[in-house]
Amino acid sequence: EADIYQTPRYLVIGTGKKITLECSQTMGHDKMYWYQQDPGMELHLIHYSYGVNSTEKGDLSSESTVSRIRTEHFPLTLESARPSHTSQYLCASSEPLDSSAAQYFGPGTRLLVL
Amino acid sequence: KNQVEQSPQSLIILEGKNCTLQCNYTVSPFSNLRWYKQDTGRGPVSLTIMTFSENTKSNGRYTATLDADTKQSSLHITASQLSDSASYICVVSDRGSTLGRLYFGRGTQLTVWP
Numbered sequence: 001e002a003d004i005y006q007t008p009r010y011l012v013i014g015t016g017k018k019i020t021l022e023c024s025q026t027m028g029h030d031k032m033y034w035y036q037q038d039p040g041m042e043l044h045l046i047h048y049s050y051g052v053n054s055t056e057k058g059d060l061s062s063e064s065t066v067s068r069i070r071t072e073h074f075p076l077t078l079e080s081a082r083p084s085h086t087s088q089y090l091c092a093s094s095e096p097l098d099s100s101a102a103q104y105f106g107p108g109t110r111l112l113v114l
Numbered sequence: 115k116n117q118v119e120q121s122p123q124s125l126i127i128l129e130g131k132n133c134t135l136q137c138n139y140t141v142s143p144f145s146n147l148r149w150y151k152q153d154t155g156r157g158p159v160s161l162t163i164m165t166f167s168e169n170t171k172s173n174g175r176y177t178a179t180l181d182a183d184t185k186q187s188s189l190h191i192t193a194s195q196l197s198d199s200a201s202y203i204c205v206v207s208d209r210g211s212t213l214g215r216l217y218f219g220r221g222t223q224l225t226v227w228p
Contacts, residue, residue: 004157042118042218043158043203090157102148103216105157
């Protein structure tokens, strides 16, 4: 079982609200990632980080933002949620020096924007 | 365009039976291929990793094969159990960047019935 945690697991909010999805890992990994996954579809990388104070946008355009102030913490923020943001958000981390290292995934946050 | 295609999209088998899941990819240059298992409501967990020079790799009742020439991989599950019910995702990594960019398939949804 990977030591990577996400909260909340489920979130239902109204349009226009600001939300932050939390992700933390206790493995000391430098690399962290955020993916978006819709039912029956592939994972899409929306943000990643190589370490503290490093953040990059992924392949899928996203209106969310991320920060990496501490190694173990990689929160994702939506300033104004919309129904199109309804999805599952998965956080992951991996060993820094091995590009073939497995990514360890958190349990995900299922977001529903009404 | 780099892609990963999986088949079948969904599969139902009886407990104790064997099954084989397929993955075709066009990712180039190729670094490695992983199979992940994603239980409902959980994040994906790595089952196997295969590099260019490897033809087969086993992890308990899971056996993955790779044909790098035809760019095909399969995941064979032997003596299926109810706990094998999950989505199985094929993920291919390229050698094009230090990030080791990942290309995800949409997964095969396996259901094992008693």
